[in-house]
Amino acid sequence: MENMLKIAIQKSGRLSEDSINLLQKCGIKINTSLNRLKTEAENFPLEIYFLRDDDIPKYVEDGVADIGIVGENVLFEKNKNVKKALNLGFGKCRLSIALPKDKQYKSIKDLQGLKIATTYTTILSNFLKENKVKAEIHEISGSVEIAPSIGLADAICDLVSSGSTLLSNGLKEVEVVLKSQAVIIQHANLTKAKRVLLEKLFFRINALQTAKNNKYILLNAPNKKLEKICSILPGMKSPTILPLAKKDWSSIHSVINEDEFWDIIEKLKDEGAQGILVVPIEKMII
Numbered sequence: 001m002e003n004m005l006k007i008a009i010q011k012s013g014r015l016s017e018d019s020i021n022l023l024q025k026c027g028i029k030i031n032t033s034l035n036r037l038k039t040e041a042e043n044f045p046l047e048i049y050f051l052r053d054d055d056i057p058k059y060v061e062d063g064v065a066d067i068g069i070v071g072e073n074v075l076f077e078k079n080k081n082v083k084k085a086l087n088l089g090f091g092k093c094r095l096s097i098a099l100p101k102d103k104q105y106k107s108i109k110d111l112q113g114l115k116i117a118t119t120y121t122t123i124l125s126n127f128l129k130e131n132k133v134k135a136e137i138h139e140i141s142g143s144v145e146i147a148p149s150i151g152l153a154d155a156i157c158d159l160v161s162s163g164s165t166l167l168s169n170g171l172k173e174v175e176v177v178l179k180s181q182a183v184i185i186q187h188a189n190l191t192k193a194k195r196v197l198l199e200k201l202f203f204r205i206n207a208l209q210t211a212k213n214n215k216y217i218l219l220n221a222p223n224k225k226l227e228k229i230c231s232i233l234p235g236m237k238s239p240t241i242l243p244l245a246k247k248d249w250s251s252i253h254s255v256i257n258e259d260e261f262w263d264i265i266e267k268l269k270d271e272g273a274q275g276i277l278v279v280p281i282e283k284m285i286i
């Protein structure tokens with residue numbers, strides 16, 4: 001069917017659950033029974049392909065899928081003709097160079113002449129070129145972190161999140177090559193009809209992301225403090241004020257940003273606010 005958006009997501013791996021969750025939180029009903037390669041959403045014109053993450057950029061480039069969810073690490077490594085459309089904020093990790101922990105390391109120049117094992121040959125070779133370091137890149141497809149201990153390489157370039165895998169393999173992280181997160185990529189030339197569907201999907205994702213960065217706040221304050229307190233609270237338009245049953249007191253409701261959260265709470269307390277409640281917001285449309 002032409003007027004159907006096709007999305008490729010990772011079949012099984014670190015991005016699978018978050019990708020499915022994202023669609024479900026957008027109100028899209030998906031049947032996720034195991035071992036499916038393809039499924040259709042029940043209440044949105046969306047077809048979902050479950051693939052290996054490495055294959056997703058190519059599928060999107062070719063238009064077999066219209067959009068896809070991959071880590072930026074895969075996007076940059078595959079270097080296909082696709083557009084990055086949206087950061088998703090999950091699947092955060094970094095692509096780093098690590099050395100055996102007893103090896104001396106002062107600066108990037110110490111990588112000169114080393115043999116570095118990686119699956120990310122494109123990104124690594126660009127990084128080395130940019131930093132004018134000549135090193136040998138040894139491509140391997142998995143279990144990169146054991147390469148130094150079995151004498152296959154002097155160093156590795158691999159994905160890290162907590163760093164515990166590096167530690168348990170006697171390695172130390174010395175350079176961050178790339179900071180990565182999951183993103184939505186899109187085909188370079190989508191039809192008008194598909195772009196309309198995509199806008200609809202992005203509108204929902206934006207509502208989730210905005211909600212995540214904001215909290216709903218309720219508090220009580222004496223009326224004589226209202227003006228001061230309202231000047232601290234931004235709100236979507238302005239705060240809501242409701243009278244309390246207790247004379248000369250009001251309840252104030254507003255929305256505050258995660259980044260300024262503690263700052264605002266402290267100021268509110270200083271101004272005499274009481275019974276402060278902070279509630280997560282599920283979706284937010286500005």
Ligand code: ATP
Pocket residue numbers: 010011012013014015051052053054070071072073074091092093159160161162180181182
């Ligand atoms: P596939 O079978 O689909 O090829 P994979 O083994 O290549 O799977 P995963 O290990 O599931 O891939 O990782 C998928 C993506 O998750 C990575 O490309 C990266 O963007 C992200 N990620 C987040 N944290 C980590 C981490 N600590 N190690 C590896 N990948 C991570």
Ligand code: ZN
Pocket residue numbers: 052053054
């Ligand atoms: Zn992969």
